[in-house]
Amino acid sequence: MPQNRPEAVVIIGSGVIGLTHALTAHEAGCKVTVIERNTRPLGASIRNFGTIWPIGLAFGPEREQALLGSKRWREVSKRIGFAADPCGSLSVAYRDEAWSVLCEFSAQQAAAEAGFELLSPDDAVRRYPLVNPVGLRGAVFSPHEICLRSADALTGLVHHLQSLGVDFEFETCAIKVHEDAVEVADGRVFKFDRCVIAAGEEMRILFPEQLAKASIRPCRLQMMRSEPFPQRLGAIMVSDLTLAHYPAFKECPSMTALQQSLDATASEFQEWGVHVIAAQHSDNSFTLGDSHEYGPDFTPEHWAHVDELVLKNLATFTRLPGLKIASNWQGVYLKSTVGKTQVVLQPRERVTMVTAMGGLGMTLSWGLAEQTVASWSLSSSPPALTL
Numbered sequence: 272m273p274q275n276r277p278e279a280v281v282i283i284g285s286g287v288i289g290l291t292h293a294l295t296a297h298e299a300g301c302k303v304t305v306i307e308r309n310t311r312p313l314g315a316s317i318r319n320f321g322t323i324w325p326i327g328l329a330f331g332p333e334r335e336q337a338l339l340g341s342k343r344w345r346e347v348s349k350r351i352g353f354a355a356d357p358c359g360s361l362s363v364a365y366r367d368e369a370w371s372v373l374c375e376f377s378a379q380q381a382a383a384e385a386g387f388e389l390l391s392p393d394d395a396v397r398r399y400p401l402v403n404p405v406g407l408r409g410a411v412f413s414p415h416e417i418c419l420r421s422a423d424a425l426t427g428l429v430h431h432l433q434s435l436g437v438d439f440e441f442e443t444c445a446i447k448v449h450e451d452a453v454e455v456a457d458g459r460v461f462k463f464d465r466c467v468i469a470a471g472e473e474m475r476i477l478f479p480e481q482l483a484k485a486s487i488r489p490c491r492l493q494m495m496r497s498e499p500f501p502q503r504l505g506a507i508m509v510s511d512l513t514l515a516h517y518p519a520f521k522e523c524p525s526m527t528a529l530q531q532s533l534d535a536t537a538s539e540f541q542e543w544g545v546h547v548i549a550a551q552h553s554d555n556s557f558t559l560g561d562s563h564e565y566g567p568d569f570t571p572e573h574w575a576h577v578d579e580l581v582l583k584n585l586a587t588f589t590r591l592p593g594l595k596i597a598s599n600w601q602g603v604y605l606k607s608t609v610g611k612t613q614v615v616l617q618p619r620e621r622v623t624m625v626t627a628m629g630g631l632g633m634t635l636s637w638g639l640a641e642q643t644v645a646s647w648s649l650s651s652s653p654p655a656l657t658l
């Protein structure tokens with residue numbers, strides 16, 4: 272790149288991965304253009320819970336990446352002016368095996384240093400009166416999780432980036448990525464020094480062969496939003512089923528027993544990959560979900576009985592009488608089949624594809640953006656991700 276002009280970066284996709292890369296590249300002095308086929312972000316990034324979820328990640332580099340995500344969301348929410356509630360999370364246990372997992376998790380030195388609190392049933396219900404006390408064994412509070420309304424956050428980020436001089440080409444579909452230019456459907460080309468492809472579930476259109484070898488598959492999730500509820504839950508809340516879902520708890524010795532217990536007593540939920548997160552927003556509405564159905568593709572049905580399973584499980588750990596559902600929807604993300612929390616490919620020398628962040632893209636994408644942009648100034652080699 273000549274010394275006298277900023278590096279030209281073209282980003283395909285205005286979801287959270289594209290926008291976090293756009294702001295990070297702009298802050299590093301690049302001239303950024305974002306190409307988005309729709310009029311605004313409409314993919315997984317505005318269909319999620321809006322939870323920033325470090326507690327889902329095992330201690331180590333990925334948790335550090337998630338904590339960086341929390342920090343960045345706090346900063347940008349203040350700067351841009353959208354709500355980001357630092358309410359933390361409460362993991363509640365109803366099975367003995369789930370309680371053992373929480374106790375083992377909290378006993379780690381790193382957990383104590385991270386400010387996790389093990390709560391007795393009485394303490395949990397005193398602090399969080401909407402927790403269901405019946406059968407409660409105990410809970411863990413974690414202070415690091417944040418609750419956003421993702422559509423507000425993404426809209427705010429787009430406006431902020433525009434005010435900084437980042438160009439957005441909406442209603443523009445990228446159809447081919449060449450060595451140094453992106454070709455779009457109306458025939459224009461956008462020249463780049465660096466290109467980031469963050470096209471969400473539609474990644475297959477651009478470099479299908481590389482993706483086919485990357486061990487990833489689509490996952491469809493069913494979600495709901497409630498009408499505002501008169502009381503506050505006080506934290507993002509999850510229970511036994513969710514402990515078995517995220518990598519954080521996998522190393523706990525009692526996880527095998529918990530998994531066996533769930534297989535024996537919760538097969539109706541497991542059949543649809545249902546584990547329930549209750550995330551309450553600043554207007555008191557809840558985002559609730561979810562289920563996990565794996566592709567290659569999906570029929571159009573939205574399954575009423577799956578929504579019922581989510582609400583049935585929600586009632587085992589919360590008391591939200593009269594809660595009314597206002598809307599439901601589906602989201603799709605790509606997920607690694609070999610346990611990676613993100614997949615970074617380099618189909619051409621100056622082209623980076625970032626994908627398959629599964630259910631943690633809101634949490635992890637700031638850290639990934641930082642690593643992608645840092646790798647550019649070092650050499651033309653692929654991002655130095657060791658995850």
Ligand SMILES: Cc1cc2nc3c(=O)[nH]c(=O)nc-3n(C[C@H](O)[C@H](O)[C@H](O)COP(=O)(O)OP(=O)(O)OC[C@H]3O[C@@H](n4cnc5c(N)ncnc54)[C@H](O)[C@@H]3O)c2cc1C
Nearest residue numbers: 284286288308314315316319322445471602631632633634
């Ligand atoms: C239901 C659900 C719940 C989730 N909950 C959470 C959560 O609580 N916390 C968390 O951390 N993560 C969560 N996630 C994961 C997170 O939402 C995703 O990992 C993340 O949104 C992926 O971001 P993305 O930018 O890759 O995709 P997207 O948001 O799908 O963005 C991709 C964009 O690229 C555009 N595009 C595609 N092809 C082209 C093209 N050829 N030309 C131009 N534009 C193109 C699309 O229109 C789209 O706007 C959840 C995901 C789902 C589906």
